[in-house]
Amino acid sequence: MRIAILGAGGVGGYFGARLAAAGSDVTFIARGKHREAMLERGLRIESPLGNLTLKDVKVVGTSAEAGEVDLVFMTVKLWDTDDAAQSLIPLVERGASVVSFQNGVQKDETLRKYLPAASIIGGVSYIAAVIGEPGVIVHSGAMQKLVFGEYDGSRSARVTALCDACQKAGIGAEISDDIERLIWEKFVFLVGLSGMTSAVRKSIGAIRENARTRALLLDVMQEVVAVGKAKGVALRDDFAQDRLAFCDTLPASMISSMYSDLQRGNRLELPWLSGGVASLGEALNVPTPCNRVIADILSPYADGGETAQPTSPAAPR
Template sequence: MKIAVLGAGGVGGYFGARLAAAGYDVTFVARGKHLEAMRRNGLRVSSPLGDLVVETPKVVEDVSAVDKVDLVLVAVKLWDTEAAAKSLKPLVDQGAAVLSFQNGVHKDEILAKYVPKASIIGGVCYIAAVISEPGVIAHSGAMQKLVFGEYDGSRSVRVEAFYQACVKAGITAEISDNIGRLIWEKFVFLVGLSGTTASIRKSIGPIRENPRTRAFLLQVMDEVVAVGRAKGVDLPVNFAEDRLAFCDTIPATMTSSMHQDLERGNRLELPWLSGGVAEFGAQLNIPTPKNTAIADILELYAAGTHQ
């Protein structure tokens, strides 16, 4: 497989590096100091599962410089999805499939505005990884998992091929026959984790231990379930309780990328997380008071504070 990775941050950088180290033809699309460092020193990954270095990664500044590929992995921040989707048409016209591992439930709808739905594979990823410094990806914890599948549930040749690539690269991977529901299942947890850790400014440990903040976390996730069910997603009524039990199993120090972006003064994915839930709720006449409050609390930080 020839693979392009659009966005070489924590997600794209980590999984792309694993695939490149396994011998796959991977082209990274990166920018700024990260791009310069990758060209100068290679792409480095520090991980409890083993460090690795891609000495001379194929890295370009723009999608237009990517040669014909079989698969594009999209891992840019959500606010860049529209621009990314527009740029992918030439690669898709040459036969590339598109697989987004971005956060949330809006991503594939945005992609489908610019590329045929048949080109899109659904996917979710589970990892805690960041750019610790230009050219270096820091992976924390042992979790590094990709789940993906065709929206019609079929086990296609392209999905099987990418699964085999992941296995060879040492990436935990699964093929799902109901990827649409799985994306929403992750969204329930993601909105709960991101909304509470960012608005409370604490990791998940203290939040789940205090009765009031624990109840708040459950209510945030319960609103996502209600919205998802109203949109026709096959989520159990009590799925938020299932995700709260899952929150009890993760490291107490775990936080969200939105919380980290907030602390660094970076732009936030708020409009597609709690903000997106509040927007869906308004459209569907479903009450979302907790997610609306989170969106209101974080609104002044959403554009970043570096400006």
């Protein structure tokens, strides 16, 4: 397959590199120092599953330079989705399909504002990976999986071809006949992990061991389930409890990428995570007080530029 990776960060960089190493025709669309490093030194993956260095990387600066492609991985941050989707219009008009492996549940709704619904494949990624330094992707843990599928549940030629390419590359891959439900299932956990680690400023281990923060984590995830069910998604009534049990299996030191961004003073995906739950809840008349409070608490940091660390002396006592 001819695949373009729009956003060569942790997710796009990792999976794109694995696909390229296995023989897929991959073009990375990147920018800044990361793009410069990829052009000069290639792309390196550091992973417990085996390191990888691509020395001859196809990398361009814009979608217009990507040429003819069959499929685009959308892996930019959520705030870039509108601009990124508009940049893909010429590629889609020439026959490309688009699969978003971004966070959140509103991503494909945004894509449909600019691109034909038939061009969009639903997708979910499961991986912990970040840009360690320009040109280097650092993968933590053993999980690296992509799940994708048509919104009508069909097993199309394009999702079958993508699954074959992923499996050839050693990537865990599955085709789902209910991709919207899987996107929401990941969202339930992601909102809980991102909101709580960022608001509490602690790892998942500390949160799950404290009775009050553990209960709050469950409440946060239950609100997401309630909103999803109000939108007609077939989530189990006890799915939040299932995700809480899953949290008990995670390394105690695990934090969310949003908490990592908070610590570094980066922009946050908050409006699409806890903030997105609160907005959807308001539109659907579903109460979401816990997510609303988390969104309000973190709002001073949402645009980046500030860290969660104190910046002035404590008041005298």
